[in-house]
Amino acid sequence: MNIPFNTLKPLYEAHGAEYREAAVRVLDSGWYVLGKETGAFEEEFAAFAGSSYCVGLNSGLDALSLALRALGTGPGDEVIVPANTYIATALAVTANGAVPVFVDSDEYHCIDAGRIEEAVTSKTRCILPVHLYGQACDMGAVMRAAEKHGLFVAEDCAQSHGAAWEGKLSGTFGNIGCFSFFPTKNIGAFGDAGAVVTDDAALADKVRMLRNYGSRKKYYNEIPGVNSRLDEIQAALLRVRLKHxxxxxxxxxxxxxxxxxxxxxxxxxxxxxxxxxxxxxxxxxxxxxxxxxxxxxxxxxxxxxxxxxxxxxxxxxxxxxxxxxxxxxxxxxxxxxxxxxxxxxxxxxxxxxxxxxxxxxxxx
Ligand SMILES: Cc1ncc(COP(=O)(O)O)c(C=O)c1O
CATH class of the missing domain: 3.90.1150.10 (Aspartate Aminotransferase, domain 1)
Structure with missing residues (x-):
């Protein structure tokens, strides 16, 4: 008997006709980047995640990196991250020219929230907890530390779609929640994809600009942005995933x-x-x-x-x-x-x- 660590085909096959219909719908539409499907997915995922706004992006790493940038993180800043996480959490900090400051794990493999304060310095801008393996962190303690020191909180929810702390969904505690839809994630796309969720309209707007070359209006560029747009096919396929x-x-x-x-x-x-x-x-x-x-x-x-x-x-x-x-x-x-x-x-x-x-x- 051979048992793989993971296989993605059975989940695809469980609703195969719906995925094929969604993909063909996009192909037939003639519109492939930032269109109706992305808009609809953003609305549906915001509702699923318990937030007002969602911005669809290329990957979970981009979600973290652009979230930190939208919060003003840059050279000279420090961001508190868990010692035990996937490298992307720390790389998102480094990508902004800031320094990741690691904090040891607790027995649940998440950041030891009781030790966050020891890591705070005058340079700390943000706390970036990770709801690792799918379990929500002790967000009560994380938010207390953030409030005491006036810090932003961006949550790494790449592994925690639908997970909650005391009945409140991961990604809704801090300023912004960052999701990956890498195919192996609980809500996975059929390629790379990610998103941020937030209740802050201005922050959502900033990430929306950053993902599209820093522009609100085509060819008018306000800030140095990147290309991190969720494409229409992934959005349409993710809408099916989300239904299930x-x-x-x-x-x-x-x-x-x-x-x-x-x-x-x-x-x-x-x-x-x-x-x-x-x-x-x-x-x-x-x-x-x-x-x-x-x-x-x-x-x-x-x-x-x-x-x-x-x-x-x-x-x-x-x-x-x-x-x-x-x-x-x-x-x-x-x-x-x-x-x-x-x-x-x-x-x-x-x-x-x-x-x-x-x-x-x-x-x-
Ligand atoms: C905890 C964590 N953060 C961030 C990421 C990055 O997501 P992506 O692979 O979509 O860039 C991942 C995914 O592997 C992850 O597990």
């Missing part, structure tokens, strides 16, 4: 809950959900002190897994000039050595889930 969001999130939850029920091995720590947080299970990351042996054992038994992330951003070559070490962030370093993400995808049968759980349970 409840089913997608429900399926992931069912698989995760089955794992939580079946996995029993004292060598393994199961993912924990913080009281007050909801988890949308973008990733099901267990921890194991002998992680590499476990990964090999699973591979020998036909089960593919992945590590999120083997090299945390503060140890990656791109930030080697900061001279940070494993001891700089002991919790994140330990987690990077121990985490292992199990297969979790639409179309996984009960038999597949049982096989993964039984095999993990057999690891000695």
């Amino acid at each position: 969001a409840d089913e997608i999130l429900e399926t992931r939850k069912r698989i995760a809950e089955t794992y939580l029920r079946l996995l029993r091995n004292e060598r393994i720590a199961l993912p924990r959900v913080r009281a007050g947080a909801s988890h949308t299970w973008h990733l099901f990351a267990i921890e194991c002190g002998r992680r590499d042996e476990l990964q090999l054992f699973l591979r020998e038994n036909g089960i593919e897994t992945q590590i999120h992330y083997p090299v945390p951003p503060y140890l990656s070559d791109v930030y080697s000039h900061m001279n940070l070490t494993r001891t700089s962030f002991p919790t994140a370093s330990l987690q990077a050595d121990r985490v292992l993400s199990l297969p979790l995808y639409h179309g996984m049968s009960e038999e597949d889930i049982n096989h993964v759980a039984e095999t993990v349970n057999r690891f000695r």
Whole structure:
């Protein structure tokens, strides 16, 4: 029995006719960039995300980078980011000429909100928490720190579509929420795509200008912008994805809950959900002190897994000039050595889930 880490085809095939109809509709329309589909998707995604405005972009990295730029981030500024995240979070800060200031993880793999204040300096402009693996951060504590020090908050929601903290959706706490629709994300496109959501009309307007060469009116350029426009085909396909969001999130939850029920091995720590947080299970990351042996054992038994992330951003070559070490962030370093993400995808049968759980349970 071979179980991949992920496969995207079953989710496409579940509503294949709708995706094909949407793609052909755009092809037949003769209009391919910034049109009706993008506008409709922006309205629908804003409603899904619980925000007033959405601006569709090329990628999650662009969403983060343009959000920070719209908040005025530039050279000389610092942005507080979690030590454990995908590199894009930190790169978005660097792309604006600012410095990412890392804060260690808590036991839920998110930023340790209790340590944010230690990282605040006179240069801090913004806090950039990441709702990692699909679980919302402790946004109460993040917002208290931001309010106390007068900081902006941009949320990295690349992995947390639909996740909430105390009933309020991720992406709606700070000034702006940044989403990725990379195909493997819970709400995924069929290529690169991203978006920001906000309740601030002026901020939305700024990102809208930035994504289109800094212009509101064609050939009249007000600020140095980029080309980061969500195209019509991705927008149309994402509208179909969004229609099925409840089913997608429900399926992931069912698989995760089955794992939580079946996995029993004292060598393994199961993912924990913080009281007050909801988890949308973008990733099901267990921890194991002998992680590499476990990964090999699973591979020998036909089960593919992945590590999120083997090299945390503060140890990656791109930030080697900061001279940070494993001891700089002991919790994140330990987690990077121990985490292992199990297969979790639409179309996984009960038999597949049982096989993964039984095999993990057999690891000695
Ligand atoms: C936490 C996080 N932030 C940002 C990104 C960047 O998104 P994208 O790949 O769409 O640029 C990702 C996606 O991989 C991510 O996981």
